[in-house]
Amino acid sequence: MAADGTGDPGLTNGAVETGAPDRVARERRVRWPGGRGRPAPAEPGSVTVTPRTDSMLEVRDLRVHFPTDDGLVKAVDGISFSLDRGRTLGIVGESGSGKSVTSLAIMGMHHGTNAKLGGQIFLDGEELVSADAARVRALRGSKMAMIFQDPLSSLHPFYTVGHQIAEAYLVHNEVSRKAAKAHAVDLLGRVGIPNPTTRVDDYPHQFSGGMRQRAMIAMALSCDPELLIADEPTTALDVTVQAQILDLMASLQEEFGSAVIIITHDLGVVAEIADDILVMYAGRAAEYGTGEDIFDRPAHPYAWGLLTSMPRLDRARAERLVPIPGTPPSLINVPSGCPFHPRCRYAASLNGRCETEVPELRAVALGHQAACHLPLDEQRRIWTELVTTQLARIAGTQTASTGEDE
Amino acid sequence: MTAPQGQPAATSVAANGALMTVTGLTKHFPVTRGIVLRRRVGVVRSVDDVSFDVNRGETLGIVGESGCGKTTTARMLVRLIEPTAGQIVFDGRDITHLRAGAMRPLRREVQMIFQDPYSSLNPRQTVGAIVGAPFRLQKVKTAQGTKRSVQELLELVGLNPEHYNRYPHEFSGGQRQRIGIARTLALRPKLIVADEPVSALDVSIQAQVINLMADLQDELGLTYVIIAHDLSVIRHVCDHVAVMYLGNLVELAGRTDLYERPRHPYTVALMSAVPTPEPVRRDADGRRERRERIRLTGDVPSPLNPPPACRFHTRCWKAQEICRTDAPPLRELAPGHKVACHFPENT
Numbered sequence: 001m002a003a004d005g006t007g008d009p010g011l012t013n014g015a016v017e018t019g020a021p022d023r024v025a026r027e028r029r030v031r032w033p034g035g036r037g038r039p040a041p042a043e044p045g046s047v048t049v050t051p052r053t054d055s056m057l058e059v060r061d062l063r064v065h066f067p068t069d070d071g072l073v074k075a076v077d078g079i080s081f082s083l084d085r086g087r088t089l090g091i092v093g094e095s096g097s098g099k100s101v102t103s104l105a106i107m108g109m110h111h112g113t114n115a116k117l118g119g120q121i122f123l124d125g126e127e128l129v130s131a132d133a134a135r136v137r138a139l140r141g142s143k144m145a146m147i148f149q150d151p152l153s154s155l156h157p158f159y160t161v162g163h164q165i166a167e168a169y170l171v172h173n174e175v176s177r178k179a180a181k182a183h184a185v186d187l188l189g190r191v192g193i194p195n196p197t198t199r200v201d202d203y204p205h206q207f208s209g210g211m212r213q214r215a216m217i218a219m220a221l222s223c224d225p226e227l228l229i230a231d232e233p234t235t236a237l238d239v240t241v242q243a244q245i246l247d248l249m250a251s252l253q254e255e256f257g258s259a260v261i262i263i264t265h266d267l268g269v270v271a272e273i274a275d276d277i278l279v280m281y282a283g284r285a286a287e288y289g290t291g292e293d294i295f296d297r298p299a300h301p302y303a304w305g306l307l308t309s310m311p312r313l314d315r316a317r318a319e320r321l322v323p324i325p326g327t328p329p330s331l332i333n334v335p336s337g338c339p340f341h342p343r344c345r346y347a348a349s350l351n352g353r354c355e356t357e358v359p360e361l362r363a364v365a366l367g368h369q370a371a372c373h374l375p376l377d378e379q380r381r382i383w384t385e386l387v388t389t390q391l392a393r394i395a396g397t398q399t400a401s402t403g404e405d406e
Numbered sequence: 407m408t409a410p411q412g413q414p415a416a417t418s419v420a421a422n423g424a425l426m427t428v429t430g431l432t433k434h435f436p437v438t439r440g441i442v443l444r445r446r447v448g449v450v451r452s453v454d455d456v457s458f459d460v461n462r463g464e465t466l467g468i469v470g471e472s473g474c475g476k477t478t479t480a481r482m483l484v485r486l487i488e489p490t491a492g493q494i495v496f497d498g499r500d501i502t503h504l505r506a507g508a509m510r511p512l513r514r515e516v517q518m519i520f521q522d523p524y525s526s527l528n529p530r531q532t533v534g535a536i537v538g539a540p541f542r543l544q545k546v547k548t549a550q551g552t553k554r555s556v557q558e559l560l561e562l563v564g565l566n567p568e569h570y571n572r573y574p575h576e577f578s579g580g581q582r583q584r585i586g587i588a589r590t591l592a593l594r595p596k597l598i599v600a601d602e603p604v605s606a607l608d609v610s611i612q613a614q615v616i617n618l619m620a621d622l623q624d625e626l627g628l629t630y631v632i633i634a635h636d637l638s639v640i641r642h643v644c645d646h647v648a649v650m651y652l653g654n655l656v657e658l659a660g661r662t663d664l665y666e667r668p669r670h671p672y673t674v675a676l677m678s679a680v681p682t683p684e685p686v687r688r689d690a691d692g693r694r695e696r697r698e699r700i701r702l703t704g705d706v707p708s709p710l711n712p713p714p715a716c717r718f719h720t721r722c723w724k725a726q727e728i729c730r731t732d733a734p735p736l737r738e739l740a741p742g743h744k745v746a747c748h749f750p751e752n753t
Contacts, residue, residue: 094608208705238471238635240702243679247701265609268638268681275686291685309613311642313665313680320620321642323613327578 090274108136151212162200210241282339289368431492467644523582580611
């Protein structure tokens with residue numbers, strides 16, 4: 001690989017980043033003599049591509065593969081989506097579906113690991129997969145920022161909360177420490193921490209779980225990022241606090257007008273906050289559309305399975321849930337053809353096509369895509385006739401109730 | 407599966423259908439300082455005066471946020487920790503202070519399913535050894551031998567009986583939880599206490615385990631106490647629901663009653679906080695339509711120093727002077743619907 005990580009258009013190995021942007025190249029050579037990654041085959045013709053749209057973020061055919069002793073782990077295998085300013089994209093999927101790896105790839109955090117990246121990521125028109133580590137580092141924290149799942153382990157216990165919020169602001173702006181601290185106080189106030197002037201000097205252990213997550217959000221917002229990625233921002237929190245954080249994120253987005261990606265396994269959270277939804281399965285996109293598309297007229301059997309396997313608070317139960325049979329596949333040994341076919345109830349009807357041919361995302365309606373071989377009319381028939389009936393039965397809105405209590 | 411021989415003689419006197427009756431259950435953990443001169447500097451009031459019945463063949467759900475004492479309650483029910491006060495009557499017998507030896511025969515009848523299927527199975531034992539352990543420990547001999555019984559159990563929970571000699575790491579999370587359930591069922595217990603049985607699992611797997619537990623209940627006539635923080639899961643599986651807040655039982659009711667007419671302000675707030683899988687709709691101006699929701703401010707106070715009187719008054723929008731001075735008793739406001747609040751909703 002090109003030792004500095006630049007000019008490597010196709011699959012690039014990550015570059016290690018240390019120190020400030022101007023020191024990166026030098027320190028990298030010192031720390032990793034000979035480079036850590038292996039040369040990767042260049043992909044011809046991928047350098048000159050420019051984004052089609054003026055989206056804030058455009059991800060095209062993103063692939064993240066990890067070579068391991070047991071084989072190649074295709075954590076993300078060809079994901080494409082785009083996101084405009086002021087919109088929220090929800091990425092949902094089960095554990096191991098590649099949602100977090102996608103977000104880390106956008107943030108350029110596979111640099112310095114043995115991950116092999118392919119495809120393109122355009123942030124406001126600027127390509128990131130082939131960009132060098134120093135450039136990504138300059139963007140990270142200022143133009144794009146991330147909120148992590150577990151606020152306790154992602155805050156440094158040794159530094160005050162204020163120090164950690166001010167840090168990114170100091171790195172990316174030429175301001176005094178005093179100004180940075182004042183900025184931190186201001187941010188803490190905006191994310192709803194009471195008495196920000198005194199709490200700014202507290203350590204993370206003095207904050208409760210919800211307050212820590214607010215501090216994380218303040219940290220992410222410190223440089224007014226245009227792209228905000230939240231990786232399971234509320235999973236570690238109680239429901240009442242989760243509701244507070246989701247409200248906060250929605251109102252901050254209205255205020256800052258940033259593009260937001262929210263990664264979660266919770267369909268309720270994603271419905272609450274996302275405009276567009278990408279459903280991932282085994283490193284690939286299963287379905288991509290607006291929130292209404294995914295919840296009101298889903299087209300992929302996996303999405304149907306998720307909806308019928310979910311108990312709902314707002315509806316009484318009448319019947320059993322309809323779970324997805326089997327377990328999510330290992331990413332080392334992804335099933336051939338459609339990765340979902342061993343668990344799919346409808347794969348048998350297509351005479352083995354699902355076992356051999358990988359389905360590409362194709363439009364089922366305007367702006368609504370699904371990766372499934374089922375013919376469109378068949379898909380619509382199954383949804384309207386079978387799945388909605390199942391959902392109605394589970395929800396008890398249909399007469400066949402057997403299990404209602406009292 | 408054949409029932410293990412030598413079941414302890416049932417001393418059933420409970421005619422009211424309650425398999426377990428809990429009265430005034432309390433657990434205070436002392437907080438001490440100093441090594442040589444240990445002195446008590448305070449108590450964590452994890453569970454305070456909790457009473458409920460668990461009916462035969464039914465499922466009782468206990469919900470609440472972290473730190474509300476639901477896990478402590480569960481552990482006291484199976485006597486993994488010693489209650490500070492109160493009484494637990496199981497099948498007509500007071501088991502509150504039974505000693506370990508006297509408790510052992512009862513362990514066949516009360517079993518527990520744990521939350522984390524990764525840490526609750528011994529990684530160095532085979533599935534056969536794990537699921538067979540209850541037979542070994544209780545010295546129970548089954549008609550067709552332990553191995554055969556274990557294989558039948560594996561089949562019962564939907565695992566391949568040929569997995570007998572495999573180790574836990576060879577299984578996925580959902581399968582591990584099934585192994586845990588098989589172990590729980592080995593001695594044909596009457597009561598199963600499940601502490602967050604599905605919260606560590608993916609959505610698609612959660613449904614499998616929920617259905618399995620429901621099937622087993624129908625098939626074996628089990629009684630469950632299920633602890634969970636997920637109100638949707640509780641609504642789906644439980645017949646009665648107890649809502650806890652900071653160690654207190656604030657509401658206890660039948661499922662339909664509780665979810666359709668919640669009376670305690672905390673229950674109302676808790677339910678309105680759960681995101682529902684309905685997509686965001688935008689109005690004509692492209693603005694997001696916000697759902698009406700009761701927003702609780704702040705976090706749950708520390709159980710080390712809970713607010714006086716009604717513990718919810720610091721976050722309650724209906725709180726008045728009386729809430730700060732008098733603790734509301736758990737009153738039956740409707741048949742089978744008990745609420746501890748001075749100003750209940752939906753009355």
